[in-house]
Amino acid sequence: MAAQDEEPPSIEHPLLEPDFLERRLYQLKLAGTAANDHTLVCLPTGLGKTTVSLLVTARRLEEVGGKSLMLAPTKPLVQQHADFYREALQIPDEEIVVFTGDVSPDDRAAMWEEATVVMATPQVIENDLVGSRISLADVTHITFDECHRATGDYAYNYIAERYHADARDPLVTGMSASPGGDEEAILEVCENLGLREVEVMTEEDADVDEFTHDTDVEWERIDLPEEVIEIRDALNEVIKERLEKLKELGVASSTQPDQSQKDLNRMRAELQKLINNDQSEGFEGMSVHAEIMKLRQAVTLVETQSVEAVCRYFDRQRNQARSSGASKASQRLVSDPRVREAMRKAESFDQLHPKYRKTRMLLAETLGLEGGERVIVFTESRDTAEALTDFLSESFDAKRFVGQGDREGSDGMTQTEQQEVLDQFRGGEFEVLVSTSVAEEGLDVPEVDLVLFYEPVPTAIRSIQRKGRTGRQSEGRVVVLMAEDTRDEAYFWISRRREKEMESELRDLKGVADDLEEELDDSQQALTDFDDDAPESEVKVDDRGENPDAVGDSSSGSEGVSEQPGLRDFAGDDGAEDDAGGGDRSDDAAEDEVETHEPHAEGDAIEVVADQREMDANIARDLSRREEIEVRLETLEVGDYVCSDRVVVERKSVADFVDSLVGGDRSVFEQVGAMARHYSRPIVIVEGDGLYEQRDVHPNAVRGALSSLAVDFGASVLRTEGEQETTELLAVIAGREQETADREVSVHGEKQSKTLAEQQEYVVSSIAEIGPVTARSLLEEFGTVEAVMIASEEELQDADGVGAVTAERIREVIGSEYTG
Secondary structure (H helix, E strand, O other), rough: OOOOOOOOOEEEOOOOOOOOOEHHHHHHHHHHHOOOOEEEEOOOOOOOOOHHHHHHHHHHHOOOOOOOEEEEOHHHHHHHHHHHHHHHOOOHHHHEEEOOOOOOOHHHHHHHHHEEEEEHHHHHHHHHOOOOOOOOOOOOEEEEEEEOOOOOOHHHHHHHHHHHHHHHOOEEEEEEEEEEEEEEEHHHHHHOOOOEEEOOOOOHHHHHHHOOOEEEEEEEOOOOOOOHHHHHHHHHHHHHHHHHHHHHHOOOOOOOOOOOOOOHHHHHHHHHHHHHOOOOOHHHHHHHHHHHHHHHHHHHHHHHHHHHHHHHHHHHHHHHHHHOOOOOOHHHHHHHHHHHHHHHHHHHHOOHHHHHHHHHHHHHHHHHHHHOOEEEEOOOOOOHHHHHHHHHOOOOOEEEEEEOOOOOOOOOHHHHHHHEEEEEEEOOOEEEEEHHHHHHOOOOOOOOEEEEEEOOOOOOHHHHHHHEOOOOOEEEEEEEEEOOOOOOHHHHHHHHHHHHHHHHHHHHHOOOHHHHHHHHHHHHHHHHHHHHHOOOOOOOOOOOOOOOOOOOOOOOOOOOOOOOOOOHOOOOOOOHHHHHHHHOOHHHHHHHHHOOOOOOOOOOOEEEEHHHHHHOOOOHHHHHHHEEEEEEEEOOOOEEEEOOOEEEEEEHHHHHHHHHHHOOOOOHHHHHHHHHOOOEEEEEEEEEHHHHHHOOOHHHHHHHHHHHHHOOOOOOOEOOOOHHHHHHHHHHHHHHHHOOOOOOOOOOOOOOOOOHHHHHHHHHHHHOOOOHHHHHHHHHHHHHHHHHHOOHHHHHOOOOOOOOOHHHHHHHHHHHOOOO
C-alpha cells in the first residue's frame, strides 16, 4: 500500500491561526535571533521574509504587549502585508489597520490609539511623527521591509531614530533580499536603523535549498533597424557639438556622446564653480549641459524603449518650449535642424519595433507552445508600459501595472486599481502583467513562468527583486532583451557585475557576521558617546548681540523703541518681556502688566506650525527631534512656518528666491503681501549662497527686491547658510515669541473655517497686537466684541492681563481718526 502524503507540520503559537503556517526551520532560526535583538534579516525573495517578521511580532505581542508597526515602501505592498497578517494572526481584523496617505491625519490619530498592528508607508508615519499625531512609546516591534532603502534622507532613517529614542521597549527587524552592493552599504543600512545582529540565509543553505528552484537567465540580442540607428546618430551628433562647447570652457575632456553619468555630474559641478565665481560662461555652460541631458534621454528612449516613446518625449519638449518661461535649453533643442529631422523620421517610422516583435514571440512560446499560465513584463518607462500593453492585448490578455503619480501624457493608477489588477492576476483572470518598477519589491504576485526584462536593469537590487518573481514553486525563466551596441549592453554588464558582487558580499557576510556585529556595536557606541559630549547649539550674533544677516525691519514701521535688546535678550533670558506695540513704557506700567499678565507656563513645549509641503526639506524633522519643540503639520494658506500669532516665515532657497522674482506661479511679492495681510511680522528666510550669482539676474535687481520686501511690505529678510541654520533660526524665533514675548501660535491663514469664538478672538487679538491670551480675557470680561470696542480705558483694565499701557493702546487704535 502506498504511503499517504502527510501534511507538512505547522507552526503553533497562541496568537497564530492553527495549521496556517508551514513549519520551516530556517524561518524559525531567523525569527529566534530577531526576537532577541535588533536584526537585519537577509533572505532570498519568495522565501518568506514576511513570515519571519510575523513570528517576531506574535512573540512580542504575547510576551511584552504594546503595538507592532510594519513599514513597506509602496501602498500595494502595505495592503498585501495587512491581508497576510489578518489571515495569520488571531487578532480582530479591526485592530490590524492600514495607514497610507488615503487616510486622513485625524482618522489616523484615532486609529493609532485603538490599533494593535499598524501597516504603513514610511512617509505617512514620518509625517505623523513630525506633526506629533502619534507616539512610538508603546511600539514593541517595528519592521522595516525592503530595508535596503534606509539610506540618505529616506523616511526609514528618521523613523528609526525616533523609535530608538521614544520607545520604552524597542525591537527592530530589517528585511531585504538585497541589502546593499557591498559591505559599506550594508553597514550604512544597519547603522541607520540601529541594527546589531545580521542573519543571512542564501539558497546554498541546506534549510533553504529544498524550497528553491533553478531560474535560468537568458539574454536576447536585438538588432535595431537602420531607421532607428539614423535617429540615434543624428541626436548623438548634436550631443557631440554641445560637448565641444563644454570642452572649450574646460569642463569636458571628451566629446564622445556616450559619456557616463558620473562624468556629466562632474561637468555640472565644474560649471557651478564658474557660476559661484561670477563668471558668465558658467550660466551659458549650464544651459548647454541641460540640453545635453535632454538629448541623452531622447537617445536612451529610441535605443532601449521604442520609437513611439521618443515621439511622445519630443511632443513634451515642443510643448515646454512653447510655454511661458521656457528654458533656452528647451528652445534650442526643438529648433535645431538635426533634432527636427530626427523628430520627423521618428514620426514617419511605421515599422514594428524589434523589441515589440521579440516580446510577442516569447510570450507566444511561453503561454502557447509551453502551456504556461502567467508572464510578467518589466519596463523602466511608464509610456512603454502603456504602449506595450496596448500592443500585447491584440494577441494576449494583458494589463498594465504602474504607480500612482501621473504626469503629462501618462495617467497613473489609484491604489484601488492596483489592488484590483493584482487580485485578478493572482486569480488567473489574465495572463500578462506589464509593470514598471512598482511591482519589483516584495509584492506577492504568484509564481510566473516567465519574467521578461524589456531592458536590462543597471542596479543589482532591482534585478534581483525582479528575478525573485519566478522560480518559487517550479523552475522559472528570465529573459533580458538587449539592443546591440546601445546603453542596454552597458547596463546589462553593469547589472551582472553588481549582482555577482552582491552574492559574494552576502556569502562573505555570513562568514564575518560576528565581526560585522562587533563593528556595528562599536560604531553605535561611538555615536552615543558623541551625542553625550556634543555642545548645545549656539545662536549666531555679532558683537552687539544682533543678527548680522538681517535685512529690513520686522517692526513694520513701529517707532520709539526705548533700547536695543542685548545679548542676554537674544539668548532668551527670562528677565525681559517684548513690547509688541513699541513706544516708551514707564517702569510702573511695565511692572503693572507683568503682575497681571498670565505668563507662558514653564515647561510648555514651544510650538511651530509647518506647512506639510515643507517636508521635502529636513527642517520640520529636525525641529521635531527637539524635546522642547512640538511641530504641527498643516496645509498653510500663507507662509511655510508659523511661530506665533504675529510671526509667519516664508523659506526660500537662493535659487527659488531668484526664480520667484523673474517668473513662476506666484511671485515672492504676492506671497509676502498675503503674509502681511494675515500677520504683523512676516519674515522671509533666504537660504544658501550665491544670491547675486543666480541665472542672468543683475545683482541690483536682487537688492531692489530685498529693499522692496523690507520697505514696502514691512518684512524682515534673513539669510542662512543652509537647512541646519534655518532650523536653528526658527527655533530661536519661536522661543522668543512664545517664551519671552508670551505669544501663542495662531494660524490666521489656514484653510479650515474657524469657530465663532475663534473668529471673535482673532478680531480682538488684532487690536494693537495684544494677542490671543489678552483677547480671551477681554471677551470673558465684556462678553462681546462690540462691548470691548466701546469700553473706556478704566473699564478695559478690569480684564485680567490688561494694564494701563495696554488699555491706552487699545483706545488709541479704536478711537483715533483714520488718516489713510
